[in-house]
Amino acid sequence: MSFRVLVVDDSKLARMAVAKALNALRPDWTRVEASNAEEALGHAKSGTFDMAIVDYNMPGRDGLELAAEILALKPGMPLAVISANHQVEVVTRAREVGATFLQKPLTEKALNEFASDAAKRLPKSP
Amino acid sequence: MNEFVEQFVIEGRELVAQGNDDLLGLEERPGDKDRLDGAFRALHTLKGAAGIVDFVAMARALHAAEDALSAVRSGNAPVTAPLIGLCLGCLDQVGAWIDLMQASGDIPEGADVAADDLVRRFTDLRSADAKLLPRHADPSATAAGSSTISRQLLEAQKLLLAERSPEGAAGRLGSAGRVAANVLRHQGLDTTDLESLLQTSLLAGDAALMAMAIDRILGSLAEKEPDAPGMLMAQPPDTTVRVDVERIERLVRLTGELLVAKNAVGHTARRAEEDVDPRQLAVALKNQHLLLERLVGQLQQSVFSLRVLPLHRAFQRFPRLVREMAGSVGKPALLVIEGAATEADKSIVEAIAEPILHVLRNALDHGIEDAVERRAAGKPPTATIHLRAARQGDRIEVAVEDDGRGIDVRRLRKVAQARGVASAAQLARMSDEEVVELIFAPGFSTASQVTGLSGRGVGMDVVRTAVERLGGRVSVSSRPGVGTVVRFSLPFTVMMTPVLTVEAAGQVFGVPLEAVVETVRVERTAIAAVGAAQAVVLRNRTVPIFDLGRALGAASGAPRAVANLLIVSVGGQLGGLEVDRLGDRLDVMLKAPDGLLAGVPGIDGTTLLGDGRVLVVLDLGAMFLNVQV
Amino acid sequence: MTEPSGKRILVIDDANLVRRFYRDALEHAGFQVDEALNGVEALEKVLGAAYDLIVVDVNMPQMDGFTFLETLRRQAPPVSSLPALVISTEAAAHDAAAARAAGANFYLVKPVGQELLVEHVSIMCGLPT
Numbered sequence: 001m002s003f004r005v006l007v008v009d010d011s012k013l014a015r016m017a018v019a020k021a022l023n024a025l026r027p028d029w030t031r032v033e034a035s036n037a038e039e040a041l042g043h044a045k046s047g048t049f050d051m052a053i054v055d056y057n058m059p060g061r062d063g064l065e066l067a068a069e070i071l072a073l074k075p076g077m078p079l080a081v082i083s084a085n086h087q088v089e090v091v092t093r094a095r096e097v098g099a100t101f102l103q104k105p106l107t108e109k110a111l112n113e114f115a116s117d118a119a120k121r122l123p124k125s126p
Numbered sequence: 127m128n129e130f131v132e133q134f135v136i137e138g139r140e141l142v143a144q145g146n147d148d149l150l151g152l153e154e155r156p157g158d159k160d161r162l163d164g165a166f167r168a169l170h171t172l173k174g175a176a177g178i179v180d181f182v183a184m185a186r187a188l189h190a191a192e193d194a195l196s197a198v199r200s201g202n203a204p205v206t207a208p209l210i211g212l213c214l215g216c217l218d219q220v221g222a223w224i225d226l227m228q229a230s231g232d233i234p235e236g237a238d239v240a241a242d243d244l245v246r247r248f249t250d251l252r253s254a255d256a257k258l259l260p261r262h263a264d265p266s267a268t269a270a271g272s273s274t275i276s277r278q279l280l281e282a283q284k285l286l287l288a289e290r291s292p293e294g295a296a297g298r299l300g301s302a303g304r305v306a307a308n309v310l311r312h313q314g315l316d317t318t319d320l321e322s323l324l325q326t327s328l329l330a331g332d333a334a335l336m337a338m339a340i341d342r343i344l345g346s347l348a349e350k351e352p353d354a355p356g357m358l359m360a361q362p363p364d365t366t367v368r369v370d371v372e373r374i375e376r377l378v379r380l381t382g383e384l385l386v387a388k389n390a391v392g393h394t395a396r397r398a399e400e401d402v403d404p405r406q407l408a409v410a411l412k413n414q415h416l417l418l419e420r421l422v423g424q425l426q427q428s429v430f431s432l433r434v435l436p437l438h439r440a441f442q443r444f445p446r447l448v449r450e451m452a453g454s455v456g457k458p459a460l461l462v463i464e465g466a467a468t469e470a471d472k473s474i475v476e477a478i479a480e481p482i483l484h485v486l487r488n489a490l491d492h493g494i495e496d497a498v499e500r501r502a503a504g505k506p507p508t509a510t511i512h513l514r515a516a517r518q519g520d521r522i523e524v525a526v527e528d529d530g531r532g533i534d535v536r537r538l539r540k541v542a543q544a545r546g547v548a549s550a551a552q553l554a555r556m557s558d559e560e561v562v563e564l565i566f567a568p569g570f571s572t573a574s575q576v577t578g579l580s581g582r583g584v585g586m587d588v589v590r591t592a593v594e595r596l597g598g599r600v601s602v603s604s605r606p607g608v609g610t611v612v613r614f615s616l617p618f619t620v621m622m623t624p625v626l627t628v629e630a631a632g633q634v635f636g637v638p639l640e641a642v643v644e645t646v647r648v649e650r651t652a653i654a655a656v657g658a659a660q661a662v663v664l665r666n667r668t669v670p671i672f673d674l675g676r677a678l679g680a681a682s683g684a685p686r687a688v689a690n691l692l693i694v695s696v697g698g699q700l701g702g703l704e705v706d707r708l709g710d711r712l713d714v715m716l717k718a719p720d721g722l723l724a725g726v727p728g729i730d731g732t733t734l735l736g737d738g739r740v741l742v743v744l745d746l747g748a749m750f751l752n753v754q755v
Numbered sequence: 756m757t758e759p760s761g762k763r764i765l766v767i768d769d770a771n772l773v774r775r776f777y778r779d780a781l782e783h784a785g786f787q788v789d790e791a792l793n794g795v796e797a798l799e800k801v802l803g804a805a806y807d808l809i810v811v812d813v814n815m816p817q818m819d820g821f822t823f824l825e826t827l828r829r830q831a832p833p834v835s836s837l838p839a840l841v842i843s844t845e846a847a848a849h850d851a852a853a854a855r856a857a858g859a860n861f862y863l864v865k866p867v868g869q870e871l872l873v874e875h876v877s878i879m880c881g882l883p884t
Contacts, residue, residue: 011171013133017178020130057170059163084174085192085868088772105177186870193868202844202864249871275878282861289856294828298858300836301828305860308838308881 001119002028004048008040008066009055014104018053021111029115037061037069044073051118053102056083056090064090068097078118082106131231134179138224141175142217143442144168149213150445156205165213166195172220181233183241184223190248191216209251214446216244246274276309277344284340287333299333300324306340369432377432380425387417430471430619437515437522438466440479444513447483451490458508459494461486465515470522471619477596478524478616481589485526485612486511488586493530493610503607505529517618524614533562533604545570562604566590595734596620597715623716625733625743627709628692630674634709636743638730641694645708650687662691662702669693671702672749694746701750716743760785762880763805767797767820768812768842777810780869781876794818798826801834807880809839810872813854821857828858838879842867 003026007018015033022029032049034040037060043049052070056063063081071079081094084104094101100117102110145168152161173188191213197203219240226234283302289295303324307317320339327335394410445461452459470478489511494500497507512527535558542548547567548556564570568587586602593600598616625636646664653662653671660671671691691702716731719742730745764786766777778788789804791797793815801809809827813820820841828835841859843850851862863875 011137011175013130013137013175013178014171016130016133057167057174059167084170084177088770088776091776092772104174189868189870193866193871196866197864200866245874275874279861279875279878282855286855286858286860289858291856294825294835294858296832297828297830297835300832301838301858301860304836305838305879308879311881312878312883314883 003050004030004032006032006043006049006052008034010035010058021106021108025108025112026115037066040066044070050122051078053080056081064093067099071098078121080114130179131227134175135224135228137175141168141172142221145217146446149210152205153210183237187216187241187244190245194248194251212247250274279309280340280344284337287337299328303336373431377428384421387421390414433472434469435472435475437468437475440475441466448486455490457494457496459511460508461511463513468515468517473620474596474616481592484589489528493528495531520618522616522618525611527611529609532606532608532610535561562602620715624713626711628705629707630705631678636741641746643693643695646691647688648691650685650689669700669702671704673704696746696750758785760882762807763787764808765789765800765806766810767791769793769815780872784873794823797823806837808876809837811839811841813843824857824859
């Protein structure tokens with residue numbers, strides 16, 4: 001089953017890192033990238049992805065606000081908020097908005113867990 | 127270099143610049159939440175980037191910086207000058223690491239030591255008892271030995287041992303002793319003495335014994351000296367440029383048009399094979415040539431525009447440096463930058479930073495008065511230096527204006543005469559404005575006292591030389607008590623000519639590289655006289671020889687057995703230039719010959735070398751004009 | 756996961772997430788970690804097992820961190836001489852002084868990142884660099 005993943009991070013390097021890990025784990029999945037909240041919401045409105053990986057630390061709207069907005073448009077969609085800081089507040093708020101928290105730098109193991117879990121939750125025909 | 131490291135270098139540089147900018151803004155307005163968030167984000171994203179390329183030491187240093195700003199964000203710590211200074215220092219280190227990464231493509235060795243040092247300094251700041259930390263300087267202490275956390279822990283145990291309450295005294299002493307011994311263990315030191323001393327002090331119920339032992343350990347730990355302020359770290363020139371999409375699209379469009387033009391030429395070529403009317407063909411070729419000429423011209427322009435950068439790239443480090451320099455001479459000063467978005471050719475932007483910095487340093491050293499003198503003159507204690515840039519036609523104008531005491535023209539006249547820069551008679555004829563310009567004369571320096579900033583034996587003549595090398599001009603004007611303005615006028619772009627240097631008759635000359643075909647060594651016997659001239663036969667072609675040394679009137683002793691010949695192509699003809707030695711390849715900016723050299727045949731132009739010498743570039747066409755065979 | 760350090764740490768905090776956070780960090784660095792929700796529970800633990808270091812929060816129900824430390828220091832050795840690291844939300848200097856008066860060996864202000872925590876704990880346990 002192939003899915004489309006939205007990767008939101010203002011750092012291209014970080015997006016490259018996620019892309020590399022995703023390619024290794026799920027070579028058949030495709031990626032949509034966004035470097036800021038506006039682009040990400042644009043994708044969310046046109047509905048071009050099945051799950052999202054959002055960086056917490058971005059200029060303007062932070063990743064959690066963006067996550068909440070994406071989930072308001074696509075309730076129940078698998079979404080991971082990633083941050084280098086394993087701060088209690090971020091972890092708690094991520095759970096509150098219904099997102100998974102993943103620690104940066106993203107390990108393949110953590111990403112794999114998220115991806116498997118997401119694939120299980122999604123309807124069988126994307 | 128792998129693509130991740132490449133992106134790391136690009137992104138890292140941008141983040142360092144952004145972080146610097148926000149930190150300085152934050153220092154000016156400590157309550158500015160946007161600046162605080164911006165600085166935090168820059169550090170955080172840099173940390174993330176370091177994690178991605180597995181640069182653990184850099185991530186650790188940035189984590190410490192991030193923690194420090196995090197405390198500010200949560201209201202647990204104030205914005206202080208040491209905090210900003212340390213964060214800036216951390217970004218400096220990160221910048222240096224990025225440079226090394228770019229150079230080697232790998233994580234620099236020994237980064238751990240620098241990272242540990244930064245982490246320690248940040249922990250210093252965080253500690254509520256930071257004020258009590260000793261500042262011993264023991265050069266023999268190793269980096270690991272000066273571990274700040276260890277020192278802080280020891281200090282904290284000393285304080286704990288000073289607690290007076292009898293309740294739990296033995297517990298405090300015992301735990302402090304355990305921690306102190308563990309710190310020694312962590313440092314890889316022997317704990318036997320300390321542990322037996324702990325037993326003694328526990329038995330005697332005397333915490334002071336333990337405290338004194340800790341004090342002795344602390345005495346041997348040291349801290350590193352900070353670097354001298356106001357130095358531009360040598361930065362490797364950027365090997366990447368960011369280009370906006372519009373400029374790329376213009377190139378794509380041009381490429382499309384060039385393809386069409388190329389196909390048209392191909393079509394014409396096929397028609398030429400088919401016996402078409404040559405006049406028709408000529409018309410088609412002429413039109414296509416015109417089109418190609420226009421397109422190539424546009425292509426050239428577009429490609430040059432890729433090398434255009436905002437002056438911000440040169441200016442971005444100045445606020446930092448001015449802040450540090452002002453701190454080190456004890457004269458509070460603010461740098462106000464206008465027009466940093468003004469664009470210029472990359473080579474101009476990269477080369478202008480050093481001369482401007484020199485002028486800023488001079489302003490702080492000599493122009494700006496100390497706070498007492500300023501107050502007496504009715505000026506605000508903090509001096510202001512304006513750095514303004516603007517585009518004027520095809521030139522870039524940059525001005526550095528301070529509100530200091532101005533240049534003392536009377537003193538300058540005296541010094542100029544004393545140092546033989548100008549005679550008394552010359553000086554008498556010169557206006558004040560002309561005298562002020564003498565500060566650019568070689569070897570002229572009015573500093574009556576060598577200071578930490580300008581006392582490096584370089585004067586404003588170095589600034590002038592550097593600016594003239596770029597094809598620019600620099601001038602100064604000053605009003606007593608009001609301030610000094612140094613103005614730079616720079617070309618928007620620099621056309622560099624590659625030359626090969628050659629030596630003849632003890633002098634160095636440049637030869638335009640585009641004319642050079644090859645270099646050969648031939649036996650003297652192979653050179654034959656042809657009429658009044660000399661020539662050599664190379665691959666069945668007779669090549670006339672021009673002996674540069676003899677033409678320069680060098681007292682030619684016995685000619686060398688083997689001649690060094692530079693075979694050049696002049697107006698479709700080959701010629702051999704005999705020289706004593708071949709030098710280096712240089713990219714230089716050619717200036718039309720002026721002064722004594724103006725109108726001398728055989729000289730194409732001149733250029734200033736890095737050491738201030740003038741390199742004469744030869745006009746080969748004129749030289750070989752009379753050497754036909 | 757780093758190889759086991761052989762050092763045993765007791766983390767005392769009433770917030771589950773915070774304990775979890777410290778536990779993750781310390782376990783990852785090779786420490787053996789026990790948890791206690793408050794001072795009362797912590798006293799039971801320190802009297803029942805040998806620890807190398809205590810990491811303790813200040814504000815907790817039942818018995819706060821300072822009261823716990825004062826009680827700890829009045830116990831018989833070797834329990835009384837257990838090194839203790841206080842982690843507080845208060846940056847005020849008087850809080851650091853209060854922690855010291857209660858018998859704390861060191862004091863850190865939140866937020867404390869994982870690396871900073873591990874670094875302090877490692878040194879306080881005498882682990883080599």
